[in-house]
Amino acid sequence: MTTKPLRICTVTVAAGECALLLFGGETNSEPGLTTIEVDAAAEKMIRDAGAYPTFKGYNGFPFSICASVNEQVVHGFPSQYELKEGDIFSIDVGVTLEGFVGDTATTIPVGSVGDDLLKLIRVAQECLRLGIEECRDGNHIGDIGSAVQAHAETHGYSIVRDYVGHGIGRQMHEDPQIPNYGKPGKGPKIKKGYVFAIEPMINLGSHHTKTLKDGWTVVTVDGRPSAHVEHTVAVTENGPEVLTLVKEAASADAEPAVV
Numbered sequence: 001m002t003t004k005p006l007r008i009c010t011v012t013v014a015a016g017e018c019a020l021l022l023f024g025g026e027t028n029s030e031p032g033l034t035t036i037e038v039d040a041a042a043e044k045m046i047r048d049a050g051a052y053p054t055f056k057g058y059n060g061f062p063f064s065i066c067a068s069v070n071e072q073v074v075h076g077f078p079s080q081y082e083l084k085e086g087d088i089f090s091i092d093v094g095v096t097l098e099g100f101v102g103d104t105a106t107t108i109p110v111g112s113v114g115d116d117l118l119k120l121i122r123v124a125q126e127c128l129r130l131g132i133e134e135c136r137d138g139n140h141i142g143d144i145g146s147a148v149q150a151h152a153e154t155h156g157y158s159i160v161r162d163y164v165g166h167g168i169g170r171q172m173h174e175d176p177q178i179p180n181y182g183k184p185g186k187g188p189k190i191k192k193g194y195v196f197a198i199e200p201m202i203n204l205g206s207h208h209t210k211t212l213k214d215g216w217t218v219v220t221v222d223g224r225p226s227a228h229v230e231h232t233v234a235v236t237e238n239g240p241e242v243l244t245l246v247k248e249a250a251s252a253d254a255e256p257a258v259v
Contacts, residue, residue, distance in 0.1 A: 043056070161179070165179075
């Protein structure tokens with residue numbers, strides 16, 4: 001996390017590149033595309049913008065995005081898998097620019113999908129908004145997790161426990177860890193100037209996960225679908241400011257930058 005306005009501005013630029021990248025990814029994720037094609041397009045966009053794909057080489061991760069389909073929760077390897085009608089596809093991307101990192105993710109339907117999966121995605125997005133609302137000076141980290149957990153569980157979904165959100169700034173993963181579960185008023189106090197990556201991961205079935213033999217791809221143990229969404233958020237004197245909004249998608253009914 002960071003506490004200096006200049007750093008927040010720099011993170012905003014990096015995070016903005018993430019947002020634009022996801023906007024491109026959403027418009028290009030159609031049946032028949034392979035996830036490795038999406039990865040290649042993402043890397044080109046990042047490098048064309050003068051930035052660096054943060055994930056590539058991070059602890060040995062070999063790709064520019066995490067591409068997780070259906071029961072894959074996070075850290076999915078892009079591959080020759082062809083996206084099919086009815087899939088849900090999570091794209092997670094990090095961008096480093098001028099020494100600072102932005103991080104964002106979305107889960108999108110591929111073609112026409114079932115109502116149960118559309119609801120899963122919608123509730124994940126609602127959990128994200130509720131978590132962001134708690135990113136205020138004087139609140140606690142537990143307030144974020146409590147808001148996310150309560151909303152997900154109200155709708156009958158489980159919260160992934162093994163992976164969490166995090167502070168972000170010069171490094172992709174900085175203190176504090178930000179679980180998507182918790183109790184109000186517990187954990188470290190949030191201060192103005194902090195920057196967080198808030199990222200709910202909710203499952204249609206059990207919260208239990210396992211890692212595949214590639215050492216990275218995380219899947220649900222029961223094989224049921226998972227949704228993952230994420231924004232980079234700055235804590236300002238006016239409240240939380242979402243740094244990874246897509247400008248092209250801004251409209252009267254779009255998610256506000258300050259909530």
